[in-house]
Amino acid sequence: MEQKYLYQALPFLRELDKRRRELFEAYFETAPVWLMDSFQIEVLEKGVTFVRENTPVETVYIVGQGSIRAVDYRIYGIAYDFMRFDGVYAMGGMEVIMDLSEYRTTLETVTECTVIKIPRAKFERWLKTDIRALKQEAKLMGEYLLEQGRNSRAYLFLQGADRLAMLFTERYQRYAKQDVYRIRSTRQELAEASGLCVKTINRAVKKFQDEGLISREGNSILISREQYERMQAMVSSVVEQE
Template sequence: MKHTYLHDVLPFLRELEREKQKQFEAYFRTAPLWLMDLFQSEVMEAGITFIRENEPADTIFFVARGRVKATDYRVSGIAYDFMKPMNLIALGGMEVILGQDTYQTTLQTETECIVTKLPRAQYEKWIYSDTEAFRTEARLTCASLLEEERRNRLYLFLEGADRLAVLFADWFEKYSKNEQLCINESRQNLADETGLCLKSISRAIKKFQADDLITKKGNQIWINEKQYRGLKRTVDEKIGSV
């Protein structure tokens, strides 16, 4: 019954792939109807900053479709990406779990996004009164932070092409379909993801192409299962030597 009501209050769910629908259904499985009645959804264009670091964390956001990026402006005034939530995560939920009154990072839409919002006070009332909901949010928050820290540790020891290999292998594991991954990212986005300069990205792509670890088709990069294993083997060898 609740799944039906969830689709009624969030009609765009019916247009999403089944995996994303399941994420919403699982997250809000125990949510009361009064909370669902508070959902507000909107379509945000790419490039919209909807959460700003140090501003009051009074709204919880869920990205139903599209991608967002988190940016840290504190290092010499340079913006760089350090997180891309891909699964259903309560953006602002970490602040609730940690008891923070202000957002801890800045979030911007990278593509056009469908975003659902809830007032923090009512969201907080729900998860603090629902043990299962609190446990779900704590698990997702910890998993996201652990993944971020894992990548940061790898990048601490790896340089140049090896950082890009980590990123490509990670994306293949998460987003490949039928043993194929298509990467349609600009070199600037790849630089933002890895902390490398554009020249290093270009050199790494040329090296991967020469070693048959990627296939270039126009502006797209394609990776098949065999190439993924080659990238992963390269990364594992480097990690084992540090």
């Protein structure tokens, strides 16, 4: 009954691919009806900041469709895009588990997004009354923090082209379709994601193109499976990867 009710509460699920639908079904497997009754669906345009660091946590957000990014502006006011979310993950869930009253990061939409909004009080009640949900949320939070920590340590030592290559390989693993990853990000967006300056990004992109590690199609950068594997080998020669 609950799964049928989930599709009534979130009708856009029928538009998702099978894998993503299954992720939602697994995430909300034990969700009670009163929680699903609290869901609000909102469509946000690209480039919208919908959570700001240090503001009160009143709502937990889950991305239904689209992609968002976590951005840090604390150092010299420079935007650093340190994590992207396109899976089933509760933004604000970490703050709930850690009893934090304010969001610890700023969140912006990378694409047009369909988001699920859940009142904090309802989400917190669910975790307190469902051990499976609490364990699931703790596991997702731990995986996120582990990935973020590992990436941050790697970026600390990588410079220039190596750092951009690591970013490209990570993005390929997550977003490639039919063995091709199409990058439509501007040079400024790549700078914010890598922590490099635009001038360094331009030099690295030219280097990759000269070496055949990327291809161009109009304003887009393309990375094929073969190019990804070569770039991955380059990154692995510097950073030991699992």
